[in-house]
Amino acid sequence: MSSVHPSTRIHRVPAAAPDDLSGLERLVATGALDPSGILAILGKTEGNGCVNDFTRGFATRALADFLRARIGNERAADVVLVMSGGTEGALSPHWLVFERVEHGEGDAFPDGSLAIGTSVTRDVLPEEIGRAAQMDVVRSGVVDAMAAAGITSVDDVHFVQVKCPLLTSARIVAAAARGRSCAVSDTLKSMGLSRGASALGIALALGELDAAAIFESAVGRDMNLFSRRASTSAGIELMGHEILVLGMSRGWRGPLAVGHAVMRDAIDAAAVQACLQGLGVPDGAGFEALLAKAEASRTGLVRGARHTMNDDSDISATRHARAFVGGMLAGLTGTTELFVSGGAEHQGPDGGGPVAVIVRRNAS
Amino acid sequence: MSSVHPSTRIHRVPAAAPDDLSGLERLVATGALDPSGILAILGKTEGNGCVNDFTRGFATRALADFLRARIGNERAADVVLVMSGGTEGALSPHWLVFERVEHGEGDAFPDGSLAIGTSVTRDVLPEEIGRAAQMDVVRSGVVDAMAAAGITSVDDVHFVQVKCPLLTSARIVAAAARGRSCAVSDTLKSMGLSRGASALGIALALGELDAAAIFESAVGRDMNLFSRRASTSAGIELMGHEILVLGMSRGWRGPLAVGHAVMRDAIDAAAVQACLQGLGVPDGAGFEALLAKAEASRTGLVRGARHTMNDDSDISATRHARAFVGGMLAGLTGTTELFVSGGAEHQGPDGGGPVAVIVRRNAS
Amino acid sequence: MSSVHPSTRIHRVPAAAPDDLSGLERLVATGALDPSGILAILGKTEGNGCVNDFTRGFATRALADFLRARIGNERAADVVLVMSGGTEGALSPHWLVFERVEHGEGDAFPDGSLAIGTSVTRDVLPEEIGRAAQMDVVRSGVVDAMAAAGITSVDDVHFVQVKCPLLTSARIVAAAARGRSCAVSDTLKSMGLSRGASALGIALALGELDAAAIFESAVGRDMNLFSRRASTSAGIELMGHEILVLGMSRGWRGPLAVGHAVMRDAIDAAAVQACLQGLGVPDGAGFEALLAKAEASRTGLVRGARHTMNDDSDISATRHARAFVGGMLAGLTGTTELFVSGGAEHQGPDGGGPVAVIVRRNAS
Amino acid sequence: MSSVHPSTRIHRVPAAAPDDLSGLERLVATGALDPSGILAILGKTEGNGCVNDFTRGFATRALADFLRARIGNERAADVVLVMSGGTEGALSPHWLVFERVEHGEGDAFPDGSLAIGTSVTRDVLPEEIGRAAQMDVVRSGVVDAMAAAGITSVDDVHFVQVKCPLLTSARIVAAAARGRSCAVSDTLKSMGLSRGASALGIALALGELDAAAIFESAVGRDMNLFSRRASTSAGIELMGHEILVLGMSRGWRGPLAVGHAVMRDAIDAAAVQACLQGLGVPDGAGFEALLAKAEASRTGLVRGARHTMNDDSDISATRHARAFVGGMLAGLTGTTELFVSGGAEHQGPDGGGPVAVIVRRNAS
Secondary structure (H helix, E strand, O other): OOOOOOEEEEEEEEOOOOOOOHHHHHHHHHOOOOHHHEEEEEEEEOOOOOOOOOHHHHHHHHHHHHHHHHHOHHHHOOOEEEEEEOOOOOOOOEEEEEEEEOOOOOOOOOOOEEEEEEEEOOOOOHHHOOOHHHHHHHHHHHHHHHHHHOOOOHHHEEEEEEEEOOOOHHHHHHHHHOOOOOOOOOHHHHHHHHHHHHHHHHHHHOOOOOHHHOOHHHOOOOOOOOEOOEEEEEOOOOOOOEEEEEEEEOOOEOOEEEEEEEEOOOOOHHHHHHHHHHOOOOOOOOEEEEEEEEOOOOOOEEOOEEOOHHHOOOOOHHHHHHHHHHHHHHHHHOOOOOEEEEOOOOEOOOOOEEEEEEEEOOOO | OOOOOOEEEEEEEEOOOOOOOHHHHHHHHHOOOOHHHEEEEEEEEOOOOOOOOOHHHHHHHHHHHHHHHHHOHHHHHHOEEEEEEOOOOOOOOEEEEEEEEOOOOOOOOOOOEEEEEEEEOOOOOHHHOOOHHHHHHHHHHHHHHHHHHOOOOHHHEEEEEEEEOOOOHHHHHHHHHOOOOOOOOOHHHHHHHHHHHHHHHHHHHOOOOOHHHOOHHHOOOOOOOOEOOEEEEEOOOOOOOEEEEEEEEOOOEOOEEEEEEEEOOOOOHHHHHHHHHHOOOOOOOOEEEEEEEEOOOOOOEEOOEEOOHHHOOOOOHHHHHHHHHHHHHHHHHOOOOOEEEEOOOOEOOOOOEEEEEEEEOOOO | OOOOOOEEEEEEEEOOOOOOOHHHHHHHHHOOOOHHHEEEEEEEEOOOOOOOOOHHHHHHHHHHHHHHHHHHHHHHOOOEEEEEEOOOOOOOOEEEEEEEEOOOOOOOOOOOEEEEEEEEOOOOOHHHOOOHHHHHHHHHHHHHHHHHHOOOOHHHEEEEEEEEOOOOHHHHHHHHHOOOOOOOOOHHHHHHHHHHHHHHHHHHHOOOOOHHHOOHHHOOOOOOOOEOOEEEEEOOOOOOOEEEEEEEEOOOEOOEEEEEEEEOOOOOHHHHHHHHHHOOOOOOOOEEEEEEEEOOOOOOEEOOEEOOHHHOOOOOHHHHHHHHHHHHHHHHHOOOOOEEEEOOOOEOOOOOEEEEEEEEOOOO | OOOOOOEEEEEEEEOOOOOOOHHHHHHHHHOOOOHHHEEEEEEEEOOOOOOOOOHHHHHHHHHHHHHHHHHHHHHHOOOEEEEEEOOOOOOOOEEEEEEEEOOOOOOOOOOOEEEEEEEEOOOOOHHHOOOHHHHHHHHHHHHHHHHHHOOOOHHHEEEEEEEEOOOOHHHHHHHHHOOOOOOOOOHHHHHHHHHHHHHHHHHHHOOOOOHHHOOHHHOOOOOOOOEOOEEEEEOOOOOOOEEEEEEEEOOOEOOEEEEEEEEOOOOOHHHHHHHHHHOOOOOOOOEEEEEEEEOOOOOOEEOOEEOOHHHOOOOOHHHHHHHHHHHHHHHHHOOOOOEEEEOOOOEOOOOOEEEEEEEEOOOO
8 A cells, every 4th residue: 555655756848948838837737747746846948057047047937936826935935946057969958847746656666766855955155155165055955855855874865956056246246345255256167166065065965975085175176076976056046055855765656766877977878878777778668867967077088089178168168068968868868858967076077977867667 | 812902091090289280190100101092181170160160271281281291282182181170079189091002901801891082073163052063063073082992883882071162251242243142141051051962962973862853942951852871061161072982892902891870860879879780890899980970950859859959049050969969979989089070961861960980890 | 388298218227137127126116217107128138139048038027027016917018128138248238118207207398309109019920020021010010109109200200129029940840830931941040031121111111211112032132221210129039029119209398319320330430429419418428328230241341341250150240240339339428238239130231220329408 | 861770560461361361472572561571470360269269370370381481480480470369249350560671761750660579488388377487487578579679668668469378278287297286277267367477577577567566376366466558368379478569769760650548448438549649640540550458347347337248158258358349449440450359367457458559650
């Protein structure tokens, strides 16, 4: 009997524009999606994914309006909204909706089912971004999100998605007016520091790294320090952090399962293929969703061959990396609706990145 | 006895900049490359691959200086130089040198060996670009290049690489001054028409299409007309066409072989994998080189999911497509030194493109 | 006695982001702006001003929410919202609010005062964009807006601002599904055709051109046909046209006046300086607002010297032109809050563009 | 009698491409230019002006070939070649050739005539870029160039143009391999540090700043420290510095004169207009050449209004600034052939920049 256990429903919905929620509306209309169960919505939006990407804010405004109208202001505020800008190459704009069904759907599986939980942290100050203070805020937030999912062992966590803030010229000036100096004056660069500090906060929460081993000065510098399950994404539209934990739990029910892999470089198809096989979907049948990080290696090399991403002043390296790794992953999964997010600082090894795959299993 | 038969040597050489020929110089110094046998040099250079990409001209100037100093002006002029701009994503700038060794190297293989041949066409006028005149010029040039390679059957041709001209504002104005109207006024768009007309010229030469079936108005419009073995690339630095034919011939010797595939869309890894397997290199051992075309589908879709390449006013669709398809192909081959060229108009089906793979076989 | 005559108030308000209306809210709070009198809001937003510029839609959504909350849905729908993307160079994002004060403010001036009027046209079909149908829709809309302003002579009109639609891949596909072919398949190019057809519609309404003289095929081609007072701007967020007419009328009161000039090329500072002097503000005192069009000349030349805007595949020509002409105009006016809009097809001569200047006069 | 005194000839020559020297060739053919007198060639080339701008190297290669063929390798190596990438907006690609005529041309003027001198410094190491070592190298080089021009008082110097190196990924890696850390890992940012350190070196040489007042840590940070006559430009194609000094000297003859101004911000037309008037060319008659620096203010403001240049991840701020300030200056001078160079770190106040104007006076 599964009725006292929660289960997860996941909805992958195409978006025709940053404010196009017609797909979500159709799901609600047909009863396939119950808005009151939505814990998180992840979106790939079609901006540049960098500092002046307003498609994230535009999408967030549309989603917030959608949620408020359906579940009220208070509960809408609890939904984690992580918009990742940048659908370079043939990546396709879409929403990933994570819904918690309270009175369980589906069967029990021996190794449990996909469990999800969320949390929202306090706002940080501009001068905290990219520094120890931010790491600690995120570490604590991940612990909260695990608790919300009912996941007790860090080994059962397969992916942690964090939306974190960035610096703008205005925020730097505001900090300076209070006599505070920010970690960096380059606003594009601030996105990397924020993603990096957030990833290290995740590594601390998951026990992948020891707090004593991480000095603040390591953020954005010592790329040997990294989490294998972190995915962080910076946006202009918030100053706090929104956190989503994906794991496996025997307290949850239903056919969905999650696994993860770590790409060691931008062309590490083997690692992802092994993960797909481990989950029993080598041929893509049962495939539900993929979340991955992509980045340009700082060495300027991929398996010894030079890349030009870091020296390109026309297109930022994050855009190049999303397109390229997106192509590699689409070749493996047979779909372009992939949540590939740029900037993998301290998320997997330099030039590589973590990947999570969600699949639908057949009932036992 | 193989000494009366030619064979092909192929050299894949990294380039640190558009004018970096230090790798070629080292090969000459060690005797691995005999400049007098060079038939063609293909280069991936790190510009934008579009109208104002001067890395192609820069590389061409450096290569021409290199060749003239070693084999004299006259013979240097016969070497086909095809520079394809754009190493988006982690694609790596490099040279592919095709050398014909006159007094045969290596064994005879039952199905023959890689055979290469080149030709150079007359300059066309700006107003001929993208029109029937250009198609016919290219068709005739392909026949010449096949003859040079000693390939008699069109079925033995696996790939035809053509470098073709483009329109600039100045060229359009010059034509107008003579009372002639060019096929298009958008210079970026002219690259597509030139590539398209060249590809249709190849299709005519290879008997893939019938001259009676191709109206001039089909260029850039009727994407059901295409060659399965054409790869064309436009550059500002020439007004004629430089043509390289790759095929198999029992008149040639040595371990190299070429095969081809046609990707039906931007994520058609299966087609390429089948080609690799057919050539006996499923795991990348023996892999020598890959040449491919990439493009954004005009439908705006990849397997039903929307892509944003055609609506992006910041990054041209050709750049997106090279990065994305480049990632997919690098995942399959394990290297980023791939000759992925953008703009596959009439080269494979809409959104897909032809691929050639060159491998080194073990002696029988 | 001026109380039965309307007058215009204009508010130039900085925007910190596409959805930043805090400046407008402050004006309402202090009573400086009465929302019920707003006829039009023009905005310079910080996107790329091209096809995939979602800052316009984001701003429009925020402004619509703002207006609906204050004056109700029905009246909010009548407010003309013209968002022009692109604040290249040092151009500054801002709102220009045009408010009609019913029971007149300020004195009567012998040559009248700034009069404003608006209209909204029917939606057009994708296949009507850039063609005669669109011209006629706009012509008729300008007549309506003049009537709304109480301007009876076309000679009293100094500027007509039109927001017009553009083609997206989806719209082209939709038309094709109905068996209709659009005027162009390049979505960036469709913006130019829509702006051009709209400008010719304005020229027809103002009697600058004769309907018999304009063939549909002239749109985007015969640049000798142009309006001297048209400014048109394309956006993804509408399929109709929103029209604002600026003129002088003795039926209106108050210190504001408008004049116009036509720049003959991108560096025609003299024409604008003459306009400023004619309005009595050579030194910038009394300056209120400037609206201008900028574009790259099709000849590829400015006073005989080559420009590279049309051959640049990294930055679209409209962006270059806004930055450059914006700098020229900012040098003359001493402010970067200028409504400089790109793409001046049929708006002023090739490479030039119309300019309107609004000033505050001292009472006589 | 003027025959024992040198004079300067300046040639402003359009370029149709980075390697187009046909204009120079025509001048040589007609005798208007004597190659043996060329001290320096400045070029505006049409790349992005940032790290991966190969138009500078392409132009440099073409110019070096041109010079070597005419004046021999040894003397060609002494010619200062300063290529500044970026002709944003309507700025026009062109060459500025500075020729020293040994046995004087033209009359003596009471306040002297334009005097020119050049020098080339030693190569610096990657880790010296942006640091005190680079400042000192440039300081010393400016002293040498003044001596070469026969200018004895720093007050007679009106402009110092320096071409300085930048960091690439490969150079940073090379330094790291030697155990040295570079000043910055962001290659685009390294251009700013190199320009800044070079400008401070100029300020030291001209006595504008005191060595005791400049700490290494001020480079790129304390923007209150600046030269009023420095213009520095970074390029990938050298590791040393090439220096050109422009001044006035009674030892020189001829109609040319130079003056300078300092723009306090990006719209400071008044400062440039005052300079033009001071030189007696308020209306552009007699105008020969203008050299200027442009940059985005770090405050994010121009006269209190926000600009978006520093938050734009699609177009680098240097490109925005060149386009915008270029437009302002073209409006004043009536030509788009202006040597406007981006990145004015420590060259004029934050957001502003030095300007030099060269004019042709009528004989007294």
